[in-house]
Amino acid sequence: MWHEHDPEPKVRISEKWEPVFAGDHAQTRAHRLLSGMMNYSDASIGASTIAPFLSLEGVRKTYPGVVALDGFSMEVRPGEVIGLVGENGAGKSTLMKILGGVTTPDTGTITVDGVAHDGLTVEASIGSGIAFVHQELNLFENLDVAANIFFGREPLRAGPLKLVDRARLRALAAPLLKRVGANFSTDTPVSALSLAQQQMVEIAKALSIEARLVILDEPTSSLPLAETDKLLDVIKALKAEGISVIFISHRLHEVERVADRVVVLRDGMLAGTLPKSAINHDQMVKLMIGRMLKEREKAAESARPPGTVALSAKAIRTNAYPDRPVDLGVRHGEILGLAGLVGSGRTELARVLFGIEKSLGGALQLDGKDLVLGSAADAVANGIFLVPEDRKLTGILLDLSIAQNISLPNLPAHARRSLVSVRAEAATAEKQKSNLGIKAPSVATRTGTLSGGNQQKVVLAKWLAMNPKVMILDEPTRGIDIGAKAEIYGLMRALADAGVGVLMISSDMEEVIGVSDRIAVMHEGQISGILDKEQFSQENVLLLAVGKQPK
């Protein structure tokens, strides 16, 4: 069961929003800044008047074969918003996990209120006022929203049995949901929520903790624009209350908007700290990857005119909106962006196109011929591939090696007389590893130990190693760093140029507008409109997303 869809969308279009992606102009400004490159450090802003309540000193953390953090130090002062940025695998999550008490550092000290620790436990961390929204979701789908928000801190009734005061629980949870802009109620089971809605619950949970420091590890990775705005407002409100926030995001413009200070991590070390005045997109990129980016412009240009319709959906109806038929066609050689609000039904459509889920009606056509998909295997056999939204659950096998993951969908091609050839497998994997720049000790590395971005590249690699006709990417750059993003855009463009029909589902406005050749927008399970390149604007996309006509 799912909640009623509110006919009146509670979405406001923020006026304050301004695109950061500004092409050449930004580029030149960056060059100017770079020439006089200052290497900021904590010392340069040491004049800060308020004393830090939390500090890390020489923290080092190693995993077998990887140094995740290498002698890192930083401090957190009350009421400041720290933006933490860095490439995939730079060690951001590891650092936060250390603060959250989930892992302990090999060496180094954590000082909280003047007391030095070798490492924190989860309880100690919560006890000292640290609230943590994890990068990977950590909700209990068999409990309802209210229970999840106050999990571990339930209001109790008097008595020895520690009974939960359920009425108070709901009363406490309701305002929090309102604050994050959720459109579902406190007793909705989490299993009925979409990924983005679950992320809202996580944020509400972090707000519910009487915290001095709220850590948000990529909280916006699957949040569309309007919800993201809400979150940024929440962060500002926290700051006003004197609560510190550490905000991790690969969407640098978000960081730009809220951060008082940006800490940049590179290869587990501090690459630099930017004070409020010096925070800008290009500066952050420069510190993150040590060079400037050029690829993105190239990615936006299509090298060939779009061809015939590759895959088309005719009046397809999905489980999410059984009463709304969808019509959509992806053409050979184009990147078709698919935008929409949270829960607009894009993922469901992708699942039907990939044969994972049966459609409730309508028909599919591939190159004009009727197509019946009984399973994902049928889709793969027809050259329709999907890069799914939930990487950890459906994208890759964390326990298998990189090579085994890449060869999995095409194993018979790596086998002789149905015996797997390890050599052929490794060869394919090596090729993809260097093509995509996957950062890993070797192709035999367990995929689970890679950083999020590199895992995403492995998912892509497994399909790129075959010959796609239609490639569906559901939030392909979710949690991916800016450099890798550019690479992925380049790959998508290369696919399109090779005649592949690319359908890119994305909640990232910048990405949708910057990369697509056409943009289809979904509203409550239906395509509310398709924009051509000359109609591209943020406003038009948002108008369509809430079911209005574009200008």
Add this chain to the structure above:
Amino acid sequence: QEKPTLAFVVNGASDFWKAAEAGVKKAQAELPDYDLQLKYPEQSSVAIQQRLMDDLVTAGVKAIMVSAVDPKTSTDGLNKIASETALFTTDSDAPQTKRVAYIGSSNIDAGKQAAEIAKKAMPDGGKCLGFVGLLGADNAKERIEGMKEGLAGTKIELIDVRGDDIDQARAKKNVEDALVASPDVTCMVGFYSYNTPRIYEALRDAGKLGQITVVGFDDDPITLGGVKEGTVAATVVQQPFEWAYQGMKLMAAYLKGDKSGVPADGLIIVPTKIIGKDDVDAYAANLKAMSGN
């Protein structure tokens, strides 16, 4: 372990064999030159018993007396043992094998004796319900068959026998359910040693003790108590003590070359006995004396 070993292999863990253990003990006292053992297989299954005997042979046992789990169909397995050591059977015979001799009683005769008890207790006829552990086991089948034979032509009838897979909770519930399902039953027979006590207790709980004739097998203390009390008509007892005691001595003699103890037909029948109210005290005293040995 220079002394030759003689083994008594039973068919499963049960109190029934405690008396046999006493018999082995007594024989051991009289046979200091031998090492006597009594072995339980960990489960009542042909494969496991066969394995146990194979291992005993490997360990150098000179003679085995076995209560085979399924003698009728284990001919080859038993013959394999018989070819490597002196094999005797007890409890239920395997006449087609190369066993040296059988020592034990006849379950058919025991069943007939149970019929005697029923006839004596219910001269006007009646309806009997039986309870047993494993309906398919040979000893159960023979006892039931013997009882039916003994009842043939009388007004007493054995209408059904319920199995419980040696689960005592189910054994008791079976009796309780039978009291509900067949209110006209006038007699109950417990074919396995634990069935009679469960009948006794279920009747006691239902307040029907004394109203229903109980025919027992074997000598569980509760059964004997019931006999003494008069609520159990009588019980048919085998004499595993004698099987073990006589059997061990016979095997020892046989190994020394003295084959006089083995009759021509190879059958040494130790008859079963009916223990009624009058003999129960003497029997119980004897039992106690034996186990005290």
Add this chain to the structure above:
Amino acid sequence: MSKKDLGLLILILVVGAVVAIINPRFLLPINLANTSNLIGLFGILAIGQAFVIITGGIELSVGSVVALLGVLFIDFIATRGMAWPVALPLILILGGMIGLAHGWLITRLKLQPFVVTLCGLLIYRGVARFYTADGTAGFAFGQNFPELEFLTAGRSWGVPNSFIALIVIAIVMWVVLHRSVFGRYLYAIGKNEEAAKYSGIRTGRVVMAAYVICGVLTALSAIYFAMYTRSISPASHGQFYELYAIAAAVLGGFSLRGGEGSLIGVILGTVLLQELQNLVNLLGIPSSLNFAVMGGVILIGVLVDQQWGVFRERRLMLEATRKGAAGAAAE
């Protein structure tokens, strides 16, 4: 009461009605009392099992524990002359300690529950058999413990006290499972143990507590079983009881993956299983078919439940589709 539980209740009533029509003696008070006595015995066992299954674990040693603790209890009071008010708590503590050991091995040493309790199944039965040297533990003829017997095998107003005990335990455990913080943690851990840990829950302790509860309840039912059969041959006593308990929980809507199921469900599951056993005897079905009937009904029950869910979902979808189509036409 959830839809699932309601379905099970209806199944129980339908089966009961059919049996009562074929053999009206099914409804005799004495039969109901006998059956509810066994429901009490097995129900206590199944509740214990349910607590473990909620956490995503499993307790396979239940049957062997029933044998071992039953043997010890009878031995303590019948042979060693210990007063039963001493022996009873002692046995419960022993049960708790067994649960604690399992919980410790599972949470601290990170062994799989299936493995730990499988070893328990083997070890406890072995110990029980060794303890009596494969003999039977039982009371002498005429040995009586009136108060103990009243509490365990007696009746009050015609209702077996074991059943009353089950009701009391069920109510307490319902509150613990469905209303207390501990219960909430159990569900959470069953669904996502990692996340519970990240929320600062001492998951190890909670899981251990579940095994301890299971151990204590198993010990209690071991005493009830011992007083019901009044004699225990350790080689076979309690064999397969873990399967009964698991089957009751599964019938009652528990998932062996953890995090799902309700207390009412497990009780209803037990009721259905005992009703089936009763039915086999009352309708004169050959006792060899006992197992087959039980297996068949569980399978059908689970299937119907599962297919019913699929069917309902489909109907909802269809309705929505129709409504949508109608709406579209109206526009």
Add this chain to the structure above:
Amino acid sequence: MSKKDLGLLILILVVGAVVAIINPRFLLPINLANTSNLIGLFGILAIGQAFVIITGGIELSVGSVVALLGVLFIDFIATRGMAWPVALPLILILGGMIGLAHGWLITRLKLQPFVVTLCGLLIYRGVARFYTADGTAGFAFGQNFPELEFLTAGRSWGVPNSFIALIVIAIVMWVVLHRSVFGRYLYAIGKNEEAAKYSGIRTGRVVMAAYVICGVLTALSAIYFAMYTRSISPASHGQFYELYAIAAAVLGGFSLRGGEGSLIGVILGTVLLQELQNLVNLLGIPSSLNFAVMGGVILIGVLVDQQWGVFRERRLMLEATRKGAAGAAAE
């Protein structure tokens, strides 16, 4: 051979050496032949179980299937006079069909493997008992099938043919599991079925195939067991064999969560279990302790393996840290 398998092998050899020192008759060719015969029988069973466990499933009905198919096989050739070269493939097909039914219920109707096979455990035993009316199925006196007996219970160069069959099957299955595309799919599904599905693998078919393989191998071992005991009382034949098979797999390093374990491991697990059984009998340990010894050794084996893993990981970590520190100092 993995480190895990090597550890198990060493354990087997050490136990063997100790037993041989205490009772040198352990090494008699006849004893080794007897034991390897049983290793063959149980090994075939365990390999089948392993295929199911790899997928994250479990097959609890193995013991009952051994009873049912054993009864049918003996009935076909001994009572109904079917030629054994007809009966044998027929039984294998029946085994495969049972596996197919389980696989179908699990993959298509989405029932839990534990539930499906638990019901199978109950149903097949019930059917077997009903089929013979709780009687015993066996050969009449003097009924012989020389070729069949040679193949199943005979010896070649002193080695039991059942053991040779195991070796052949093990080699074939090793290739299937560790080298073939199908084997890779099994591991992938065991690790994460959803992700495997998203990679375009027809997971339903692969899982079904695993259950069919398990069914066929179980049927084969049912025939071997039938020819070994030559008589089957369906109430008890094969009871707990599923536990032996699961225990062998777990000892051999399989995880019941799926996706882990090697074929060599499961064979070594079987060897260890049979060695233990042999030891109990040879050293004159009371057979009541048989189960306890088995349980104890499995527990210790699993514990040592687990703790060894923890220890190794810690050492690796420490080394990495030290190396890192040294590197930092050198800079």
